[in-house]
Amino acid sequence: MTTVATSVDRTRLPPAPGGPGVPAPDETRVVDGPALLAHLHDGPSLAAHRLRVGPCPSPGVESILAATTAVDVRGRGGAGFPFSVKLATSARRRRRVVVVNLAEGEPASAKDSALAICVPHRVLDGAASVAHALGAREVHIIVAEDRPVVIGAVSHALAERRAAGERLRWTMHRARPAFVAGQARAVLELMAGRENLPVTAWMPEAVSGHRGRATLLCNGETWAQVGTLLAAGPQAYRRHGTADEPGTTLLSMGRDREDTEDTEDTEGSNGTEDAQTLEVVEVPYGTSWSALLTPGQLARPVLLGGYHGTWAAPGELTDAVVSRHGLAALDLALGAGVVLPLPTGTCPLTRTSGIVSYLAGQSARRCGPCLNGLPALADALTRVASLEDPGPLDGSRSARERVEELLGLVEGRGACAHPDGTVRLVRSLFRAVPDEATRHASGACAFDAGLHRRGSAR
């Protein structure tokens, strides 16, 4: 296990009303894994990477298409779009651009940071191989301005590659420390020298992206998966995972005190009581959630996919496995792989309203429904979560009815996925704990022992 400093500015983190807050990933533990995170003790150097993995693969487009189709590599930034479709689309056009997006805008996500720090050349090899195949001479790398350790690690790795004679031109861009700054169109805006905010996409990036050129933009894990697949071949890639979903996936797991008490050295790094640590793990598809979470965590709601993700209901993951298809059947999604168990004594309504308040503050403030709707949604949700009787909002609508109305007004009405992701989070909350809004309206909470009676001290 390696502990790395990812140095995220804590001021970005959402407020944590009613209990322990979100993980503050100024320190992230990275656990050795079966493929991408294998042999971490070798260190991140290019020499070690070449010794273990071999030279940067240089297959042609057709063979990359065949390999990525065979094992169905999906984008790991959240949307899960097939990599081979993106590649085929950009390959049909001229003058292609390759982009490595390491700007993890979500504070609770650290997997791309972990890759950049621990195994940068897995990421860079993936992008370099595909750039060679596409005839792209320039590769753009997006790093988050507030993750200086990642910037340092990437700069060092690029210097190593230049010293080794690599002819590609790598250009690094620094994304703003904001939730939406890593969104694909916001990244293209940054690359074009404009404000690092999302704009309307009239066409997919692979058709018309950077300065109108076909742009193959993927996050760090996607490139690392592609690099690992091309180096080892589909057969080796299939050694992990299931027949249906070969390979592995990275997860950023929130670990609260309760779970880390028995491991040494957690004291001290967490100065405040709302701190959690993050652990980046690599697991094969098909891994049981019971192997990843404690029985106590499984018995409470679990937030899958981060702040734009979905709440799994108490007990819902007990017999489930890490699987895109399997989770989709439960109306759940892994998104970019953030897994946040709900700490004991924390109310999921209160937690969600805290996250929505944070997301409202992270709006790029350009699209009207998001700018106006998310703060209103946060306010209504705070009322739903409250154990005090806030009275009807206006007219005779309850806060719960107002939440539904706002979800309808916000969904599908923005340049980026920020409003839709927020809607997904809130909808999943009411699916995961269907009785909780009514219980709160009557002044009780099933989760927070300190919140049981109406008018208690919060």
Next chain:
Amino acid sequence: MTANLRVDWPACQRRGLCAEVLPEVLSLDEWGFPVVGAAVPPELIGLAQEAAAVCPHSALRLIREA
């Protein structure tokens, strides 16, 4: 062929002219931003083009799909 109106959300400044031209498809939400209803029926294509043309910020587009 179907035709749909799409809003360029960062460009939209809620002038509301579009909803005046094409109330059959567009309404305004509580903040004054357009709510796009169903697809544009063939007989309203002309008005939909006008609704897009009348926007002072060019924030509305008619997208035709085969």
